[in-house]
Amino acid sequence: MKSGFRTLNIRPSGEVRVNLNDKFELNQSYTFTHYHSNYESTEFNNQTLNYHDACSEVIYRFGQHWVWETQLDYRYNPNAVPGLLQSYYKWNAAASQISYH
Template sequence: MGRLFNGVKSGFRTLNIRPSGEVRVNLNDKFELNQSYTFTHYQSNYESTEFNSQTLNYHDARSEVIYRLGQHWVWEKQLDYRYNPNAVPGLLQSYYKWNAAASQISYH
């Protein structure tokens, strides 16, 4: 496969490895705990020296808790974490994203 950029054509190869693992626990639909982790390795190699070959590694983790109070209330939270040691200057190497919700369920 070739790529044409600014009049320079070059073949390239990419390698993407993305193993992941997940654990889920559900206790009688009252309490749920979900944990996951993914490691990503991406590598691109170009035949021409006009293009920069690159390697990128990053880590993703997610934690989710769902708790049901009685028959009408649900509380849930989710925490995502990403770590990218290859981040360019000016971007964060790691960050968290947190979401939470409380819901009331009514049956008619």
């Protein structure tokens, strides 16, 4: 089955970044996504999807060779099908030693 279709994807976002002398960084971002598809054939269902993404990141550099960073991502999808999570968090963290001179 073939069908023509149209899609609309709107994705506004905002971001705030603070950097204090490359010793401390704080980054925040938020994105809202609206997706709509419209099919010519009635064999396919039109879809409208909305979801939200937020991200927080902290980076701390101490001494000359150490970096600690962490990032927390959040996604909310009110259109999730039964059995899938509507929202979830993902957390990453690292401590690094930089060995260049």
